[in-house]
Amino acid sequence: MRDMDKQEWVSALFADSDRGQCSAIRLYGSAQRSVEVCAAVTSGQQVLEILQSGLCPQVLVLDTLLQGPGLGELLWQLGMLELPQRPRILITAMPYTQKSTARFLTMGADCIIFKPYTLSELFAAVYRCGGSDDAWDAYRVREYLHELLCSMHYNRRLGGWNYLERILLRTVLGADDYIAKELYQYAADGQYIRPGTVASAMQRINESLRHTGPQGYDRLCRAVNKPEGSRLTNLELIRSLTELIRRAIGR
Secondary structure: OOOOOOOOOEEEEEEOOOHHHHHHHHHHHHOOOOEEEEEEEOOHHHHHHHHHOOOOOOEEEEEOOOOOOOHHHHHHHHHHOOOOOOOEEEEEEOHHHHHHHHHHHHOOOOEEEEOOOOHHHHHHHHHHHHOOHHHHHHHHHHHHHHHHHHHOOOOHHHOOHHHHHHHHHHHHHOOOOOOHHHHHHHHHOOOOOOHHHHHHHHHHHHHHHHHHOHHHHHHHHHHOOOOOOOOOOHHHHHHHHHHHHHHHHOO
């Protein structure tokens, strides 16, 4: 398996006539590390001008209510452009337009997401639309781990979460079993740190989760068939997180 901790970015150009939505997209985009927001504009004409200027995003995110030109005309004009690489096209639409929106799939659009959605869900759809299958699997591991740690009120100021993320990308997406020392070495490789540093960070994470998220920690215990209220070893913590994430993403 290739090194899944080397994250793929997906570049995207967003177009929505709602200026507030464009502002929210720019703000959210600046706070995450998966989708590069090349621009967030309010008209179809701006989309064409940006593409004609040489920018080549991997994904175009176009709202059905976009004007100047409207979405149907815009898709036709996009098909006429000579671009170095054709971007994938994600359409955002209201649910009551589901039947009429389907025609855009025959006009060059690749996928559709219906409102309401959170910005997290929108950016996940963009990543799924523009990224590779391997990158999508890694994205889901990262996102579920983040949600799980947040639900257990993990204090990220303690550090070490990046080592845990790297380890879980290996254990969740890989087919092999590992001992703790091998995982510590893997997380340390290329980071200019010793495996012992990783082991200490895992210990701090383990203790933090045990105290800040006791109900979630009991769930981790159950995942490796230990009684609630137990204290997990670092390897048991990794194995329980691996099992929960695998279940969540269907692996």
